[in-house]
Amino acid sequence: MEDDPSPSxxxxxxxxxxxxxxxxxxxxxxxxxxxxxxxxxxxFLTLGVAVAVSLALGWAIGYLxxxxxxxxxxxxxxxxxxxxxVATLMTVNRVRKYL
Numbered sequence: 001m002e003d004d005p006s007p008s009x010x011x012x013x014x015x016x017x018x019x020x021x022x023x024x025x026x027x028x029x030x031x032x033x034x035x036x037x038x039x040x041x042x043x044f045l046t047l048g049v050a051v052a053v054s055l056a057l058g059w060a061i062g063y064l065x066x067x068x069x070x071x072x073x074x075x076x077x078x079x080x081x082x083x084x085x086v087a088t089l090m091t092v093n094r095v096r097k098y099l
Contacts, residue, residue: 040098047094051087058083 062079066072 043094043097047091050090054086054090055080055083058086 058079058081059076060079062076062082065075065079069075
């Protein structure tokens with residue numbers, strides 16, 4: 001049994017990184033550099049979607065009310081104007097945090 005190396009023998013143990021895959025080493029080296037996006041970047045990336053949704057919802061609700069009430073472009077334009085106001089307020093609120 002003397003040929004069997006002891007795991008506690010530091011000269012006979014393989015290096016720590018031998019059992020790791022190359023993907024794991026790449027992930028750990030990326031983690032050392034910190035996140036790619038700052039905390040505020042995600043808020044600005046989602047702002048475009050939020051603006052588009054508020055405009056689309058304002059228009060759609062106005063269009064549906066116009067169809068129900070028979071007042072063709074009145075509520076469509078009011079809904080679109082409401083969507084523009086909401087989108088502007090969201091943008092100002094989000095940008096004001098960083099000024």
